[in-house]
Every structure is written in structure tokens, then in C-alpha cells.
Amino acid sequence: QMGGRGAGAPENSPLQIFVKAKKKINDIFVEIEDYVKDAVNYMHEIEKEQQILDEKSVRQAEEFVQKVHGIKDVLARDHMKVAFFGRTSNGKSSVINAMLRDKILPSGIGHTTNCFLQVEGSPSDEAYLVLEGSDQHCSVESVASLAHALCKEKLKESEMVRVYWPRNRCLLLRDDVVFVDSPGVDVTPNLDEWIDKHCLDADVFVLVANAESTLMVTEKNFFHKVSTKLSKPNIFILNNRWDASASEPEFLDQVRKQHQERAVDFLVKELKVCTPDEARERIFFISAKEALLARLAEQGQSPTATLAEGFQSRYFEFQDFERKFEECISKSAVKTKFEQHSQRGKYIASELRDVLDRLYLDAQHLRDDKLLQRKELHDKVNYTEQQLMVITQEMKQKIHHMVEDVEQRVSKALSE
Numbered sequence: 001q002m003g004g005r006g007a008g009a010p011e012n013s014p015l016q017i018f019v020k021a022k023k024k025i026n027d028i029f030v031e032i033e034d035y036v037k038d039a040v041n042y043m044h045e046i047e048k049e050q051q052i053l054d055e056k057s058v059r060q061a062e063e064f065v066q067k068v069h070g071i072k073d074v075l076a077r078d079h080m081k082v083a084f085f086g087r088t089s090n091g092k093s094s095v096i097n098a099m100l101r102d103k104i105l106p107s108g109i110g111h112t113t114n115c116f117l118q119v120e121g122s123p124s125d126e127a128y129l130v131l132e133g134s135d136q137h138c139s140v141e142s143v144a145s146l147a148h149a150l151c152k153e154k155l156k157e158s159e160m161v162r163v164y165w166p167r168n169r170c171l172l173l174r175d176d177v178v179f180v181d182s183p184g185v186d187v188t189p190n191l192d193e194w195i196d197k198h199c200l201d202a203d204v205f206v207l208v209a210n211a212e213s214t215l216m217v218t219e220k221n222f223f224h225k226v227s228t229k230l231s232k233p234n235i236f237i238l239n240n241r242w243d244a245s246a247s248e249p250e251f252l253d254q255v256r257k258q259h260q261e262r263a264v265d266f267l268v269k270e271l272k273v274c275t276p277d278e279a280r281e282r283i284f285f286i287s288a289k290e291a292l293l294a295r296l297a298e299q300g301q302s303p304t305a306t307l308a309e310g311f312q313s314r315y316f317e318f319q320d321f322e323r324k325f326e327e328c329i330s331k332s333a334v335k336t337k338f339e340q341h342s343q344r345g346k347y348i349a350s351e352l353r354d355v356l357d358r359l360y361l362d363a364q365h366l367r368d369d370k371l372l373q374r375k376e377l378h379d380k381v382n383y384t385e386q387q388l389m390v391i392t393q394e395m396k397q398k399i400h401h402m403v404e405d406v407e408q409r410v411s412k413a414l415s416e
């Protein structure tokens, strides 16, 4: 495969950071669940025969079972989310298709994407879509039928259609990356609604800019709004349509430098989301159209296209973007999603330990009490014995005295 890392080497993918962390944390929660269930069973058992357990501790431990179960549910649904924004026709849908290695999303000239589209791995390996507010599966066989299905519906631009696509057709989907495609930021007055509805849980944002022009105010405004609601969002800037530069090679370096400087300034000085060094790892000059064509050709799905001058370096840069993107999204998702889970897991484990510690202490007190009771009894017996001894001793002496007294009197009486 000429596509660098092909479908054959998933272990090298930086996405594995997330995949492995997810598996590990899930295993830990399986253990915590066992541990909590064991503790609850144990408590139920001693609850029957002893009086040491207070109702509250038992209920508390039972709640932990529910909580752990809830976390495991959320964990199973955790994914890495990337959202694409930019002006109409800059190539947002094309970039996603190139990353998915297939024409999945409708793309074309004019205003094409007219609502939010979320692409994620299908649980059943069948392709289907689900409209917002519905749970009906509409099956889709191809882009044509997807586009048709989307046109049929009167959709509001901020509405979300979920596209479920077979996981085995794309590593990114298999490894739990979810893509969000959006209409052009220039076609909506409702940027705030977009952000609140679709952006707050995104791990990475990709601004798809048009290298033939420059960053637009509407695009910048959108990201200014995003960064007021999220602290330091991860933003990549793709200068797409860079193949157009092939026709003006004499200005290529100059134009690239200009775009680069403006994009770095935007990320570093305006949004203040990263350092200049970091920004340089976030800005790429690519051609989504070429990358998709090359991939379709690799897979034998289209004849090898005649590509413009400089294709190889643009394609290389596209792959470089994918790698940096994968690294960024998996690290960010592990941190934001799993950090919370592991903190809650630790909290539950320590709370449960406190409950068990209390239980142990209570049991110990009970034992000590019983021992003490026994000891008191023992002491009582001792006391009685002692008393008895003292009494008998006294009696003996009294008798002795008495006897002596009698003897004396008798001998005295005899001598008289």
C-alpha cells in the first residue's frame, strides 16, 4: 500500500493510546464492580445475623453498585470526537471522506451540507442513518442514497443526522473516532446554538480553510466563540485546495508563508490556545480532493487520477496531519474522559473501604464489649469468692476467739 500506514498496522496508530486506555480502565471497573458486589453480598449476609450493621452503610454500598454500573455504561459509549468547521465549499466533507477513505458524505460545489452529520462506527456493521429525535434506522447503501435521504427530509441546519458506517471499512471508525461535519459557518446566524449543541464535547476541532483565499472573519469569529466556552480547545487548521498552488508555482512559497503566519497568529495571539511551536504542528497545507482520489485509486475503486505537480508532498502532508491529529485526539480524549472516570472509581473504592473499615471497627467494639462483659462476670465471681474468704476468715477468727474465751473462762472457773 502506498498510503503509508495501510489498513494492516493498527497497532502503530496513536489511536491505540485511547483504545488501550479504554480497555484498561474498563478492566479496572470490572474489578471494582466485583469488589463492590462482594462487599454488598457480605454485608447482606451479616445483616441477617448480627446487629452491627446500620441500614445506612448497606444502602450506601448498594448505591455504589449502581454507580459503578453507570460509569461502565458511559465508558462503553466513550469515543473521540472531531468536529469540522469552515466556510461553505472549503472542503470539510471532502476532508472527512479522505480520512474515511471513501466517498461517504455528499460533497460538491455550492452549499452542500445542510445540517450536522455525525459519522460513527455502526454497531451492527450495517450502514444506516438516524434522524434527530427519532430512533428509526434508515438504511443507506451509498453516498447517493445518503444524499437522497438527507434531501428528502426538511432539516434545520443545526439538526443532527447520525450516520452509522461499517467499522471494518475504516480504522478510524473501528477505533472509536466520531466525525462531525457541519454546514458552512457563513450560512448560519445560530453559531451559539451550534456550539452548545455540537461542540462542547468535541476533543478536536478542524478548521478547514481555503488556501486559495485566506482565513475569513466568520471563521475566526466562530472559533473565538468556541474558545470562550471551552478552555484551550485543540484546533487544527487545514489550508485545503493547496493543489491550486500548482498552477502558480512562482508564488507558492510566499503564499504558504503568508497563510502560515496568519494561522499561527490566529492560534497563538488571538485565541491563545497554544504556543508558536505547538501551532506549527497544527497547520497543514493539503488537498482533500487529491487525497481521496489517491486512496480510492489505491483501493482499486477508481482509475489512477492524473494529479497536479507536487501531489506527493501534499499527500505526505495530509498523512502527517492524520498522524498528529490521531495523537492529539487520543491523548485529549483519554485525559478529559478517563480522568473523570478514574477519579470517580478511586472515590468509590475509598468510600467503600471507609464503610468496611467502619464495619470492622464496629465488629471489634462488639467483640471487646462481649469480652468486657465476660470479664465483669469473672470479676464478680472473684469478688464473691474473696468476700467469702474474708467472711470465713473472720468467722474463723471469731470462733477462735470465742473458743479461747470459753477455754479461759472454763479454766478460770475450774481453778476457783
Ligand code: GTP
Binding pocket: 086, 087, 088, 089, 090, 091, 092, 093, 094, 095, 106, 107, 108, 109, 110, 111, 112, 113, 114, 182, 183, 184, 240, 241, 242, 243, 244, 286, 287, 288, 289, 290
Ligand atoms: P458545504 O458542505 O457546502 O459547506 O461544503 P464543504 O466544505 O463540505 O465542501 P465540499 O467537501 O463539499 O467540497 C466543495 C467542492 O470543492 C467539491 O466540488 C470538492 O470536490 C471540491 N474540493 C474539495 N477539496 C478540494 C481540494 O483540495 N482541491 C480542489 N481542487 N477541490 C476541492
Ligand code: MG
Binding pocket: 092, 093, 094, 106, 107, 112, 113, 181, 182
Ligand atoms: Mg459539506
